Amino acid sequence: MDRKQKRVILIGKSMAGKTTLCQYINNEDLKYHKTQTVQVINGSMIDTPGEYLERTYLRGALTVSATDADLIILVQQANEDGTMFPPGYSSTFAKPCIGVVTKSDLAGEKQIEDAKKYLKNAGAGKVFVTSSYEGTGFEDLLEFLSSTER
Numbered sequence: 001m002d003r004k005q006k007r008v009i010l011i012g013k014s015m016a017g018k019t020t021l022c023q024y025i026n027n028e029d030l031k032y033h034k035t036q037t038v039q040v041i042n043g044s045m046i047d048t049p050g051e052y053l054e055r056t057y058l059r060g061a062l063t064v065s066a067t068d069a070d071l072i073i074l075v076q077q078a079n080e081d082g083t084m085f086p087p088g089y090s091s092t093f094a095k096p097c098i099g100v101v102t103k104s105d106l107a108g109e110k111q112i113e114d115a116k117k118y119l120k121n122a123g124a125g126k127v128f129v130t131s132s133y134e135g136t137g138f139e140d141l142l143e144f145l146s147s148t149e150r
């Protein structure tokens, strides 16, 4: 990604697939490693640990990290029951916000619809459905990310 692209921050539960999504987008080998702290990847993606969303006392750290971002990406695993995102969560950031459903390869249609609904309720404008394992859903997402410059 070049600097003209938006800087995005990925927010979602542990194991939701945020780091894998970064790896896929950056054409890296998909290799699992737990994210321990906020990481800036290629200057354009801010990857965060799931714990920052899961533990209320750490959520402030997300708000602070998000000040460096142009776009908030809420990440929801397709086959998760329920969601960690409160309704209207995106308003915490006062920035444009989209949603990405991950691991669509593991979920049925109904589950994917629910995941989209959770993201919409959280305040995501557009929602993209992806699988980093199958490489699906990225055309639209990448086009969106490069369409609007910083």
Ligand SMILES: Nc1nc2c(ncn2[C@@H]2O[C@H](COP(=O)(O)OP(=O)(O)OP(=O)(O)O)[C@@H](O)[C@H]2O)c(=O)[nH]1
Pocket (backbone or CB within 6 Å): 012, 013, 014, 015, 016, 017, 018, 019, 020, 021, 032, 033, 034, 035, 036, 048, 049, 050, 051, 102, 103, 104, 105, 106, 130, 131, 132, 133, 134
């Ligand atoms: N089936 C499937 N598994 C995936 C996909 N994307 C990621 N995974 C797996 O899900 C697990 C967690 O992925 P990560 O990308 O590390 O999750 P994360 O959101 O970065 O998690 P934290 O760093 O703990 O916040 C790994 O074992 C991945 O291989 C996908 O598209 N399909």
Ligand SMILES: [Mg+2]
Pocket (backbone or CB within 6 Å): 018, 019, 020, 033, 034, 035, 047, 048, 049, 050
């Ligand atoms: Mg991670």
